[in-house]
Amino acid sequence: MLNNIGLPGLLLIAVVVLVLFGRGKISSLMGEVGKGITAFKKGVNDGTKELEDDKAEEVVDVTPDTEKDKA
Template sequence: MLSNIGVPGLILILVLALIIFGPKKLPELGRSVGQTLREFKKSTKGLIDDEKETIETNSKITEETKDSLQK
């Protein structure tokens, strides 16, 4: 979706944002958006790591169960 915007579209969006928010508010807005994206990325990475850990634990339990059943 964003790949269809192009350079003129980005310039238009930046000009509109500058008009709406003003030159003093724009850097603050950019910082807050960046911080929000950083937190979102960190939380999704944590969820993915938790899921990988759960899968690894389940794999180990499955292997241990197979080994105990073979004995």
């Protein structure tokens, strides 16, 4: 079904959506989508940083005491 739409069909759908909802409504919707994507990326970065911090806390210094005094 969706394989046969093509570019003219997509343009027709875009025009119908624009007529039904209006330009202002669509632009505000796209702004909200952009904010959602930004929040998602920030959440992923925060989660990655948190995991890296947890791994850094788990690191144990195994240097012998005699070697620590030399540094």
